[in-house]
Amino acid sequence: MMLTVFGSTALDTIRTPTKVLKDVLGGAATFAGISASFFVNTGLIAVIGKDFPKKYHKILASRLNLDGLSVKNGKTFRYDGKYDETLSTRTTLRTELNVLENFHPVVPEQYKKSQFVYLANNDPDQNVALIKEFDRVKFSMCDTIEFWISTKKASVVKMFKQVDAVVINDEEAKLLTKESNLIKCAKKIMDWGTEYVIIKKGQHGSILFFEDVIFPSVGLPIENVVDPTGAGDSFAGAMIGYLTSKKKTDLATIKKSTIYGNVMGSFAVQGYGLEGLLRINKMDIKKRIALYEKITRF
Amino acid sequence: MMLTVFGSTALDTIRTPTKVLKDVLGGAATFAGISASFFVNTGLIAVIGKDFPKKYHKILASRLNLDGLSVKNGKTFRYDGKYDETLSTRTTLRTELNVLENFHPVVPEQYKKSQFVYLANNDPDQNVALIKEFDRVKFSMCDTIEFWISTKKASVVKMFKQVDAVVINDEEAKLLTKESNLIKCAKKIMDWGTEYVIIKKGQHGSILFFEDVIFPSVGLPIENVVDPTGAGDSFAGAMIGYLTSKKKTDLATIKKSTIYGNVMGSFAVQGYGLEGLLRINKMDIKKRIALYEKITRF
Numbered sequence: 001m002m003l004t005v006f007g008s009t010a011l012d013t014i015r016t017p018t019k020v021l022k023d024v025l026g027g028a029a030t031f032a033g034i035s036a037s038f039f040v041n042t043g044l045i046a047v048i049g050k051d052f053p054k055k056y057h058k059i060l061a062s063r064l065n066l067d068g069l070s071v072k073n074g075k076t077f078r079y080d081g082k083y084d085e086t087l088s089t090r091t092t093l094r095t096e097l098n099v100l101e102n103f104h105p106v107v108p109e110q111y112k113k114s115q116f117v118y119l120a121n122n123d124p125d126q127n128v129a130l131i132k133e134f135d136r137v138k139f140s141m142c143d144t145i146e147f148w149i150s151t152k153k154a155s156v157v158k159m160f161k162q163v164d165a166v167v168i169n170d171e172e173a174k175l176l177t178k179e180s181n182l183i184k185c186a187k188k189i190m191d192w193g194t195e196y197v198i199i200k201k202g203q204h205g206s207i208l209f210f211e212d213v214i215f216p217s218v219g220l221p222i223e224n225v226v227d228p229t230g231a232g233d234s235f236a237g238a239m240i241g242y243l244t245s246k247k248k249t250d251l252a253t254i255k256k257s258t259i260y261g262n263v264m265g266s267f268a269v270q271g272y273g274l275e276g277l278l279r280i281n282k283m284d285i286k287k288r289i290a291l292y293e294k295i296t297r298f
Numbered sequence: 299m300m301l302t303v304f305g306s307t308a309l310d311t312i313r314t315p316t317k318v319l320k321d322v323l324g325g326a327a328t329f330a331g332i333s334a335s336f337f338v339n340t341g342l343i344a345v346i347g348k349d350f351p352k353k354y355h356k357i358l359a360s361r362l363n364l365d366g367l368s369v370k371n372g373k374t375f376r377y378d379g380k381y382d383e384t385l386s387t388r389t390t391l392r393t394e395l396n397v398l399e400n401f402h403p404v405v406p407e408q409y410k411k412s413q414f415v416y417l418a419n420n421d422p423d424q425n426v427a428l429i430k431e432f433d434r435v436k437f438s439m440c441d442t443i444e445f446w447i448s449t450k451k452a453s454v455v456k457m458f459k460q461v462d463a464v465v466i467n468d469e470e471a472k473l474l475t476k477e478s479n480l481i482k483c484a485k486k487i488m489d490w491g492t493e494y495v496i497i498k499k500g501q502h503g504s505i506l507f508f509e510d511v512i513f514p515s516v517g518l519p520i521e522n523v524v525d526p527t528g529a530g531d532s533f534a535g536a537m538i539g540y541l542t543s544k545k546k547t548d549l550a551t552i553k554k555s556t557i558y559g560n561v562m563g564s565f566a567v568q569g570y571g572l573e574g575l576l577r578i579n580k581m582d583i584k585k586r587i588a589l590y591e592k593i594t595r596f
Contacts, residue, residue, distance in 0.1 A: 086478035180384035182501075183521040203480075204502035207519055214593055216516040221505055223481040255596045295512055296594075298553045 001043040001065060003244040004111045005033040005237065006130055007120025008077055008100060009046040009060070009069070014273060015082035015093075016227050024273040025056040026079065028120035028143070031230035034277050035264045036118070036241030037063040038285055043111045044068055045130070047103040049076040059278070067108040072099040087228055107133040116244040118236060119163065121145040124155035128162050139249045141165040141196075141240055143232075149176045161193035164249070167236045169200045182207055183214065198239070198258060200232050200265075208258050215255050220266040220292055227272045231265040234277060238264035263288045299341040299363060301542040302409045303331040303535065304428055305418025306375055306398060307344040307358070307367070312571060313380035313391075314525050322571040323354040324377065326418035326441070329528035332575050333562045334416070334539030335361040336583055341409045342366055343428070345401045347374040357576070365406040370397040385526055405431040414542040416534060419443040422450055422457035429460055437547045439463040439494075439538055441530075447474045459491035462547070465534045467498045480505055481512065496537070496556060498530050498563075506556050513553050518564040518590055525570045529563040532575060536562035561586045 007029025014021045029046045036042045044060065045068035052071070060066060080094040107130065115138035119127040127142055134140075140163040144156050149172060156176065160166050166189055168176070173185040186197040186209035197209040205219040239257040246253050263285060270276045305327025312319045327344045334340045342358065343366035350369070358364060378392040405428065413436035417425040422442065429438055438461040442454050447470060454474065458464050464487055466474070471483040484495040484507035495507040503517035537555040544551050561583060568574045 086472075088478070174384075180386070181521060181523060183519055201502065204499065205514075205516065214519050215596070216503075216519055216594065217596070218503065218514040218516050221481055221512050221514055223479060225479060252596075259596055296514065298513065298515070298550075298557055 001041065001111045001114050003036055003040050003116040003118070003240060004043045004045060004068070004107070004114040004134070005029050005036060005118045005120065005240070006045040006068075006105060006127070007032060007118075007122055009044075009048050010077045010079050011052075012229065012273065013078070013080040013093075014227060014229050016087065016272070017083065017085050018226060019272055021273055023078070025059060026230060026273060027077065028230075028233045030060070030274065031233035031268065031277070032118055032120055032237030032240075033064050034274065035234040035237030035268075036244070038264075038282055039238070039241030039245040039260075041065060042241065043108070043114065045105050045107065045111070046070070047072055047077075047099050047105070049074045049099045052076045059274070068106070068111055070103070070106070072103070074099040081229075083228070087225055090228075105130055115139065115247075116240055117141075118240040119143070119159075120233065120236070121148070124148055124152055124159035128155070128159050131162055139164050139240075139243060141167055141236065143167050143236055144172065144176070146172055146175060157192050160189060163194055165196035165198060165254075166194045167198040167200060167239065169202070169232055173199050183209075196254060198261075200235055200261075202228070202231070205262055206235070206258050208255060210251055210254070213251065215258065217258050217262055218296060219262050220288070220295075222266050222269055225269045227276075228269050229273060231268040234268040235261035235265040259289065259292060260285075263292055299339060299409045299412050301334055301338050301414040301416070301538060302341045302343060302366070302405070302412040302432070303327050303334060303416045303418065303538075304343040304366075304403060304425070305330060305416075305420055307342075307346050308375045308377050309350070310527065310571065311376070311378040311391075312525060312527050314385065314570070315381065315383050316524060317570055319571055321376070323357060324528060324571060325375065326528075326531045328358070328572065329531035329566065329575070330416055330418055330535030330538075331362050332572065333532040333535030333566075334542070336562075336580055337536070337539030337543040337558075339363060340539065341406070341412065343403050343405065343409070344368070345370055345375075345397050345403070347372045347397045350374045357572070366404070366409055368401070368404070370401070372397040379527075381526070385523055388526075403428055413437065413545075414538055416440070416538040417457075417461065418531065418534070419446070422446055422453035426453070426457050426460050437462050437538075437541060439465055439534065441465050441534055442470065442474070444470055444473060455490050458487060461492055463494035463496060463552075464492045465496040465498060465537065467500070467530055471497050481507075494552060496559075498533055498559075500526070500529070503560055504533070504556050506553060508549055508552070511549065513556065515556050515560055516594060517560055518586070518593075520564050520567055523567045525574075526567050527571060529566040532566040533559035533563040557587065557590060558583075561590055
């Protein structure tokens with residue numbers, strides 16, 4: 001296994017202005033892993049409960065190596081959130097950790113050789129413990145969310161020291177660093193010991209930071225946005241998947257990986273839940289990358 | 299005169315977290331005109347009161363043709379606004395129209411041959427009346443603001459029919475069209491009869507729309523942002539100034555003009571009030587365009 005993705009697999013209830021989805025397959029690692037799977041064989045480390053629907057297991061199995069998927073007594077992690085009319089703000093209505101609460105992730109032997117590892121927005125202490133179990137990591141990347149920034153900031157900072165790249169959305173970067181300027185946010189995060197910082201800005205694209213290099217990239221404008229759930233995770237999964245497929249981590253390749261991130265995010269928002277990713281193929285991605293290159297040229 | 303800019307000249311009070319500026323030179327046409335003046339000789343149509351400081355008149359005179367500047371009995375238009383800590387939200391504390399209230403703009407004879415005309419965020423009825431006084435307009439562009447959208451929406455729509463391009467910020471585009479998706483916003487505006495729509499997104503850059511072409515461009519990331527006042531006007535002024543200097547209005551040139559818009563906006567935010575524009579020269583612009591091209595390449 002060249003790439004391992006560790007994170008949550010969930011049953012999501014997503015309330016959008018146009019549709020309500022109940023208990024659909026979701027979770028940061030699900031989106032990131034499936035997004036990465038278009039580029040490379042991807043191993044998943046996650047946990048589900050006995051209630052996890054067979055059809056969802058089938059979807060995961062068709063896309064990912066599941067040797068790292070634990071099935072525990074109890075219910076699968078559940079998330080319930082509601083978008084506003086403009087799809088720009090999501091309010092969490094309910095979170096049930098369930099089997100995620102006391103999950104102790106184990107890295108399968110055949111994953112330990114992964115040179116690329118993506119740690120989704122898990123407990124930062126758990127991420128730090130997990131990354132140490134890999135023998136020959138060439139490039140590791142993590143994300144984090146408001147919950148950990150608010151409850152375990154020191155651990156988040158410690159986690160950043162342990163990885164090569166931090167991918168984080170703009171609001172969370174501001175919250176974490178107490179800066180409002182994104183360059184200042186990124187500098188602070190780099191000062192904490194990570195080499196690459198990628199700030200995700202949703203529809204506005206992303207900015208990659210490395211030493212004194214700044215690489216801003218636009219988001220691909222999309223008209224039929226129906227559900228932004230998982231777009232950021234799809235972005236991260238595409239980045240790490242692309243890098244793994246290239247077996248390279250030079251700056252030019254990392255820049256390019258953020259373009260793949262924007263493109264996979266653009267697919268994600270066009271479908272409800274995972275639909276946007278599940279209905280495409282490699283050719284669709286290739287075409288959209290070409291479109292991205294074409295429309296941004298001047 | 300190849301380019302005429304019509305709009306407000308103001309005495310601004312700007313309250314930023316780091317500095318309060320009292321009665322400094324500002325106004326949409328001031329920023330747009332001075333920004334355009336780096337590219338081409340620019341004629342200003344505006345009004346000031348008898349209280350307008352000589353030193354500000356000198357600044358305008360050193361950059362712009364002032365045959366169209368009326369001096370009226372009374373006080374100059376005044377604006378007072380306060381930014382929040384993050385510089386992302388500005389609250390208007392006070393607006394005094396003063397001489398702007400009953401201003402009847404007159405187009406000087408030698409401006410009537412202008413092939414390029416920029417109508418800043420003036421009363422839309424006034425903009426419509428004014429554009430008709432030009433004999434051979436090749437390309438006209440207008441902006442608008444929340445005040446006119448809220449009080450004279452029909453006139454705003456009518457104005458859009460009369461111009462070749464509408465430049466508008468994202469929040470105002472959403473307010474006007476009652477759409478939250480920027481592509482949908484732009485389509486609605488184009489349906490009203492304008493050919494080009496440029497949606498400004500502040501630090502996130504802009505998106506240009508023309509027929510089925512979409513051209514998104516990033517904002518240049520800037521670390522030392524001190525005052526965003528006039529950045530959007532500087533963007534528009536740079537666009538029209540660049541187009542006038544090229545005497546071209548094909549799509550490729552208009553695309554390029556939005557890059558100049560982003561770059562001039564990036565200078566504007568680095569100084570208080572007009573400082574950011576007044577301290578640069580053509581070489582600084584050239585260098586920053588080269589920087590923009592370099593950092594966005596992938």
